[in-house]
Amino acid sequence: MRDAAVLSAIGIGPDERRRVLGVSVALSEAEVHWRGFLDDLVARGMRGVEFIVSDDHAGLRAARRAVLGAATWQRCQFHLAANAVHHAPNIAIRERIGAELRSIWNAPTLAKAQVALDELVAGYRDTAPSLATWLENAVPEGLAVFTLPEHHRRRLRTSNLIERAVQQELKRRTVKVRVFPNDQALLRLVSAVLVEIDETWASDNKAYIKWECRNG
Template sequence: MEQLIEHGPGDIASVFARAFELAMQIERERFLGAGLYERTAERQGYANGYKPKRIDTPVGTVHVQVPKTAGHDGEPFYPQSLERGRRSVRAVMLAVAEMYIKGVSTREVEAVMREFGIESLSSSQVSRATKMLDEELQAWRDRPLGEIKYLILDARYEKMRHGGIVRDVAVLSAIGIGPDERRRVLGVSVALAEAEVHWRAFLESLVARGLRGVEFIVSDDHSGLRAARRAVLGGATWQRCQFHLARNAIHHAPNVEIRKRIGRQLKSIWTADDLAKAETALAELVASYRDTASKLADWLEKNVPEALAVFTLAEHHRKRLRTSNPIERSVQQELKRRTVKVRVFPSEDALLRLVSAVLVEIDEKWASDTKAYIKWECQDA
């Protein structure tokens, strides 16, 4: 009380520390069955000094002297009050983790915590704080799935330290549309490459969690995905992303003049009224380049039909599923915005932790959306 009278509430952390120490001393006396220097037949050991400990609490950082014991045959003494205090510490550290996950830098997190009396916050402390989220994030990644009619797959690359060197690693992700007519983030995986074995393991993990009823898959022609998709979800129709295919066509164009117009020409195919008209428009486009750009004509004839599967769907669904943009715009761009500050992830765990937390946010946002993404009542329209 004298300290409060002299310094006011600004020094409440010191007052708390002294009260906390007194509480721990009382606990030790009860644990030993005797007070300080007291001789009783019930004594179960002896006081053995103190050890300093720093604790980050909601009232700020406090430094306390934790009582120790010696000569006790049972469980070692540890203050119950300190154990309960860990809940408050966990709340503080989870707040730190949330700020980091939302893209706040370590320096900015330190500044915020300092306003609340937390003396300092190292990058290792931030890392430990984020690890506290691992159990929750793992549960989300392993949660049961169910019927998903439309599946959209994509991958992006991040830099990660692996085996002492910095490597580009693939972040595989999947979203789906289920009976509730809303998008869902189904899962995420970190792989060293987009090889078939990694895509296959990812798709098999979705199936193991209960994924069923997939009729239509949208993706770019990712390396390894084609074979993996056929092996795991061979009964589903595959739609190659029209946006990425058009961009690839520009790279196959032999000159600037063709590069300028090939996108518009492909768009006339994408926007055809039905499959028959789209195939007719494609045949005419291939014929127009047969003599002047034969390699481009061959490429168009081979690849563009893979982007026409969307015409087998109801007209109301085509706009949503002709490209992988629903995952590109909503997921990949947000991941890029959050990961750009990290630059190089120190480990796979760190990368998976951050992307999982971001995807949880997106998934929760979609789940709370009152507007349907695709209306199943329109599929026969």
């Protein structure tokens, strides 16, 4: 018996609907497995990827750069906030850092977000220097969403879509089985779950994102 990693990806296509792009069962989330997964998506016809949202997992980061390096990457703001809490040196900062980051992410423009970030970093430079350095290096990776039209930012600034709609459902369904006899059995179950999710999304008459919407 051993642990296994379930790798999955979803996307939003030209038809403005969410779709499941693929799923795989691997030994771990190491770069070699993520890269094989992404290579397979490309081999099966995935094209035109312009914007990627994910957390900062080292294996996924390296694989994404190798296979989809031309796409803009948005680091999930939800995970960034969670990471910031771990870098905060005391309870007082941990309790307020989330709100401070939201003030940056809710800025109307990239320029104003950058000003707010600079002020936040400066405010912690003396009292929490390690946190200040982390904020300065990590938070800009969560600002790529400002390159998108304002209408699209709320949907694409976190990876909550795959976390809530896919990963939570996979966890709920797999925990009931607890132990799978082999990888193929696990893959059959998670594939069936994702087919259900994909069919629900495909039949939804409401667009998830309206691509024609632009600022102004």
